Amino acid sequence: MSKYLLNKFLFTVDRDPELVERYREDPAATVRWWEETQANRLLNCPEVESSTWLEFDDAEREALASHDYPALFELGAHPFLTLTLFIAVFERDHPPLGFQLEYARRLARFGLPYPDIAT
Amino acid sequence: MAELVAVIASTHHPFYYRASISTGEERPPFADEWVRKVLAFRETLTRARPDVLVMVGSDHFHQLWLDNMPQFLIGKAPRYDANWYNEEREFGLPRMVMAGQEDLSAHLLRGGLDAGFDLAFSNELRIDHSITCPIITLRPQNDLPIVPVYTNIFAPPLPRPRRFVQLGRLIRELVESWPSGERVAVIGTGHLSLELGGPRQFGPHGPDPEFDRKAVEWIASGDLEGCLAEVTLDSLHLPGNATHGFMDFMLMMGVAGEGVKADYVDTYDLFHTMEAYFTWYPR
Numbered sequence: 001m002s003k004y005l006l007n008k009f010l011f012t013v014d015r016d017p018e019l020v021e022r023y024r025e026d027p028a029a030t031v032r033w034w035e036e037t038q039a040n041r042l043l044n045c046p047e048v049e050s051s052t053w054l055e056f057d058d059a060e061r062e063a064l065a066s067h068d069y070p071a072l073f074e075l076g077a078h079p080f081l082t083l084t085l086f087i088a089v090f091e092r093d094h095p096p097l098g099f100q101l102e103y104a105r106r107l108a109r110f111g112l113p114y115p116d117i118a119t
Numbered sequence: 120m121a122e123l124v125a126v127i128a129s130t131h132h133p134f135y136y137r138a139s140i141s142t143g144e145e146r147p148p149f150a151d152e153w154v155r156k157v158l159a160f161r162e163t164l165t166r167a168r169p170d171v172l173v174m175v176g177s178d179h180f181h182q183l184w185l186d187n188m189p190q191f192l193i194g195k196a197p198r199y200d201a202n203w204y205n206e207e208r209e210f211g212l213p214r215m216v217m218a219g220q221e222d223l224s225a226h227l228l229r230g231g232l233d234a235g236f237d238l239a240f241s242n243e244l245r246i247d248h249s250i251t252c253p254i255i256t257l258r259p260q261n262d263l264p265i266v267p268v269y270t271n272i273f274a275p276p277l278p279r280p281r282r283f284v285q286l287g288r289l290i291r292e293l294v295e296s297w298p299s300g301e302r303v304a305v306i307g308t309g310h311l312s313l314e315l316g317g318p319r320q321f322g323p324h325g326p327d328p329e330f331d332r333k334a335v336e337w338i339a340s341g342d343l344e345g346c347l348a349e350v351t352l353d354s355l356h357l358p359g360n361a362t363h364g365f366m367d368f369m370l371m372m373g374v375a376g377e378g379v380k381a382d383y384v385d386t387y388d389l390f391h392t393m394e395a396y397f398t399w400y401p402r
Contacts, residue, residue, distance in 0.1 A: 004185055011180055014205055043186060079316025079360055080273070081180060087209055100321040107318040114317060114360055118275040119185055 003076045004119045005054050009034060009064060010072075010081035012043075014088060024089045028065040035061065070106050076115045121223075121297040124304055125167035126399040128338060128371035129160070130392065131176065131252035131308035133210040149389060156387050156396070157256045163383045163398035164257045167304055171220045172258065173227075173294065175268045175307030175370055176249030181205075182241075183269065189239030190278050191286060193231070194246070194267035195224035201246045201254075215251055220264035223297055227266060230293040236286060244269075253308050270370065272309070272363040280350050283366040284343060287373020305374050309367030311335070312358035313392045319359060325393045327358035334365060335386055338397050341379040343372050368395075375399040 013019040013034070023030045040051040056064070063071035067089070072082045083103065091099045135157065138150040181203045183189060201215040224240075231238040246267050254261055268290070271277055287307075294303050311334050312327035319326040337346040346369060355362045375381070376399075383398035 007185060011184060015181075015203070017204060017208075043184060073316065078180070078274070081316075083316030083320070084205060084209065088205065097321060103316075104318050104320045104322075110318055113356060 002054065002056065002060065003078075003117065005039060005056060006060055006064070006072065006075060006077040007081055007119065008039070008054075010077060010085050012038060014081065014085040020085070020088045023085075027067050031056075031061060031065045069103065073107055073110065074115055076117050078117050079114075121171075121294055121299045121301050121303050123291060123294050123401045124169055124302045125164055125306075126291075126371060126375045126401065127164060127253075127257065127304060127306040128368050128375075128395075128397040129253055129256070129306070129308050130310055130394045130396075131249050132389070132392070132394060133206065133212065133248045133252060135252065136213075136255050137211040149387075153387060153389070153394070156385055156394070160383070160385060160396040160398070161257050161259075164304060164306070167400065168302060169263060169304035170301040171223060171266070171303045172263050173223070173266045173268060173290065173303060173305040174246075174250045174253065175270065175290075175305065175367055176246070176253075177270050177272045177309075177364065177367060179247055179249065179273065181247045182245055183271075185274060188271060188274050189269070190271045191236060192239040192241055192269040193224055193227050194219065194241050194244040194269075195221055195228065196242050196244060197221060199244055199246050199265065199267060201251045203245065203247055206248050210248065212248055212251060215254070215261060217246070217254070217261060218264040220266050222299070223294075223301075223303070224266045226297045227268070227290065227293050230296070231286075231289060234289055234292075236289060249308055253306050257306065268307075270367055272366050277352060277363060277366075279352055280366050280369050281347060283370040284347065284373035287370040287375075290370075291374045291376070305371070307367050307371040307374070309371075310361060310364035311368075311393050311395055313361040313364060314359035315361040317360045321391050323390050324388055325359070325391070327362075328388075328393070330358035330362070331386075331393045331395075334368070335384070335395055338368055338372060338395070339381045339384045341372060341375060341377060341381070343369075343377045346372065371397075375401075
């Protein structure tokens, strides 16, 4: 399990307007491409210095590929990163605050303590 | 020596900018009162006539990331670009550039290291809305040099609340020992109860009004010991999953001093989270 890698996906996609659109339009292909080519990129370093060991487990890959943000919450992805990216992806399809409230409703089954987000 | 002329603690609400400039049907019903409160709060800084602003905030996974995460970091650069694409996208925040006060940055870094705080530093820091929001609310002309101080309230493991208070006390000592004739204001922003990306987000009030009531009382009365007796890293999960940002308020209570009542207190109960504004004039 790699909460760090889930967060790295959310972080790197959220900050790139083109990747946000790719993830909206074709999440499964974007996640596949990202895991193959980006997951081991050491940020701020040239490609020759990439890491060698980072990969998603099946549940993580599936949660990202299906835009399943309640599953990401359950897996311990950082809720700020998840919220910010999914607002970018889905807010446009809803009236003002509509998506944020639907998001809260879909997480309603979670009580305290929430899943641990420590990496 | 430099003079500490104001200590200001505030929430930072990224929706303020858009609400304050919107017109017609776009203008939310709470905007006029919000603007009125912010203008009154701004006056408390203006009146202090500062030359330099020390700005305490927290990067929201913009430049600081989990591959290399500092707990406390001070910017030391001649300029700071500010606001990020995703803040422009979600909040409509403008791109900004701020001047840096490198001499005070160097003084805080040297003094902090010598006092037992192993502070990280950055010579190229793009700052985010935790610092630009209070510039927009308190000093929109953006005409003063700043020293950014970033804290980690976001990526566990976090420093404990007492450490934030200690850093606040140290910042005050260091500002007051800076060999300069400048007038310095220390401004820090955090949150009261807040939930982001969880089931309690975006409710009609902050997720825990009772915590907010107590928090405002602790800050307004300078009740650091009462606050430290109740607030722990674990307890901060209860009022809302982003409430660890309250530790930046605790840092500012450390700057203001134990038992020192705020000279100005105001709050505004909004959907999602409560706004809170405090100013102390050190004597």
